[in-house]
Every structure is written in C-alpha cells, then in structure tokens.
Amino acid sequence: MRIAIVSDIHDNRTAFEAVLADLREASPDLILHGGDLADSGSSPVEIVDQIRDLGWQGVAGNTDEMLFRAESLAEFAKQSPNLQPLFVAIGEMAAATREALGPERLAWLRSMPRVQIHGRMALVHASPESLWRAPAPETSDAELESIYSPLGRLIAVYGHIHRPYVRNVAGMTVANTGSVGLSYDGDRRAAYLLLDESGPTIRRVEYDVAKELKALSSCGLPHSDWVAKMLESAGPQMP
Numbered sequence: 001m002r003i004a005i006v007s008d009i010h011d012n013r014t015a016f017e018a019v020l021a022d023l024r025e026a027s028p029d030l031i032l033h034g035g036d037l038a039d040s041g042s043s044p045v046e047i048v049d050q051i052r053d054l055g056w057q058g059v060a061g062n063t064d065e066m067l068f069r070a071e072s073l074a075e076f077a078k079q080s081p082n083l084q085p086l087f088v089a090i091g092e093m094a095a096a097t098r099e100a101l102g103p104e105r106l107a108w109l110r111s112m113p114r115v116q117i118h119g120r121m122a123l124v125h126a127s128p129e130s131l132w133r134a135p136a137p138e139t140s141d142a143e144l145e146s147i148y149s150p151l152g153r154l155i156a157v158y159g160h161i162h163r164p165y166v167r168n169v170a171g172m173t174v175a176n177t178g179s180v181g182l183s184y185d186g187d188r189r190a191a192y193l194l195l196d197e198s199g200p201t202i203r204r205v206e207y208d209v210a211k212e213l214k215a216l217s218s219c220g221l222p223h224s225d226w227v228a229k230m231l232e233s234a235g236p237q238m239p
Contacts, residue, residue: 002027005123005193006178007034007159008061012181012231013040014215015190016050017206019180026194026203034117034159034177035061035125037109040090040227041181042215044097048105060112061125061160063134066090067098076132082088088239090150092222115151121195122151126160130238134158137165137176145170155200157193164191164202182227188234 004023009016023031033056038044051058061064062110066073073094077087098106114131116123126134144167148156155173159162163185164178178191185191189204209231216224216231226239 001119003118003121003195004028005159005195006030006031006056006180006190007125007177007210008045008162008179008181009033009038009039009041010036010063010165010179011044011047012179013041013043014047014188014209014212014213015205015207018205019192021192022203022205023192028194029058030118032118033058034122034123034157035059035112035131036063036144036159036179036239037061038105039063039067039097039170040093040221042212042219042224043220044100045105048101048108052108057116058112059107059114059116059123059125060131062111063094064112065131066094068106070094070098072132077181086239089223089226090222095226096220096222117151117153120153121157122148122153123157124151126158130161131160134160136161137163137167141169143169144174145172148172148174155195157195157200160198164193166200166202173199176203176204178204182230183234184230184236186234188231 038048125131157175159177162179165175166175177193180190189206193200194203213228223239229237
C-alpha cells in the first residue's frame, strides 16, 4: 500500500491545491493528514471543509488543539516567558481563526485522534507524548529512538517542525513530512511524504507563492504581514 501524509497546511489554500494536483499524479492508495490544518493562513474554512469532504483521516496538531482548546496555548507559553510577544501574536491569530471556523468545525477538530496506525507505520503530529514538542532533524539517534520507539512500529512519521527529513534509527525509520503551507527549511515549495514498500520519501511541490501572499493580505488575519515574511523566506520570523 502506498500512503501519502499531508501535514501542516496552515490554511495555505494555494499550496494545498498544488499538493492535491501532485497527489492525483502520485495516486496513493491512502491519504492521511498530520494536523495543523487551519491556523495562520488565508483560508481556514475552505481547508477544513475540503479535507472533511475528501474524507481524509488524520491526527490533531498543536494549532488544532489551540483552536478547540484555547487554554492550551497559554499552558505552553508559560514554559517560555521570554517569548511572550510571539505568543500574544499567535493568540490573536488563533482567535480570528476560531471565530471564522465556528463551533461545528471546531468540534470536528476536537474529534481527531492523536495517533494513526496503519500496518508498519505510526503517525503523530509532534511526538507520542505531546502535540507541542518534537525533535529537530539534528536530534541524536538515541533521542529519536526514545521518543518514537514506544509507538511500536517500524516507521514513525511526524510533522510540526516544518523541516522534512528521513532517518534510519536503531532498526526503525523516523521521518518528518515537512509542511504543505509554511516551510521552515529555506525551500518555499510545499512538502509532503509518500510511503511505499521501499520506505518514505519527501515530495516537494512548486506553488504560486505570490498568489497566496495576495490572498493573505486581503483575508483580514491579524499579523498577516508576519506570516507573509515567513512564506517569503521559508523560515520562522519574530512578529
């Protein structure tokens, strides 16, 4: 079975449409999502509704939790008091997105599980223990093993960090999907993961960044200029 895992869309509709076109070409047997569907982008309602219409199963991400359980952001922010301006901006964007989505869509986000198991593969958003913390690509083999081996599968896949990679660790493969809508690895292209019998590979997809920047500038999202800088640079920025 060939499985595609699409994660961290962050309501970037232009990037998502490009990935959908690439998925039609790749023609996987199953498509899963890795969470962080609708926050800090131009089109939260459209993304959530389209994924629901497509019937994709997936896992909750930290920004999904932030939308359906607002206090989760404050809980996480307490751990980094020096980053309060960042968390204030994130909270303001989340409030606008929460209002746009409305109660029924938020209830759907709340219903998503934290783990998906399919054969030899396990999918989580960040780590088995947390929606908010995940290892970087440079993390040691020993730490990756300690974090993901409890899933009990030969392949562990996660998103969250927006930096795709594939590593073989102590008899298992750990892979990050990268981000469809908000890359942080210096490559502005959308990223997703394709898993087949030979293992996981990262697919990169060109999309019209200028078109999404235009949509972002007119969508009314607070701090959209900050998000635009991240889209243009393909890396995190302070607000």
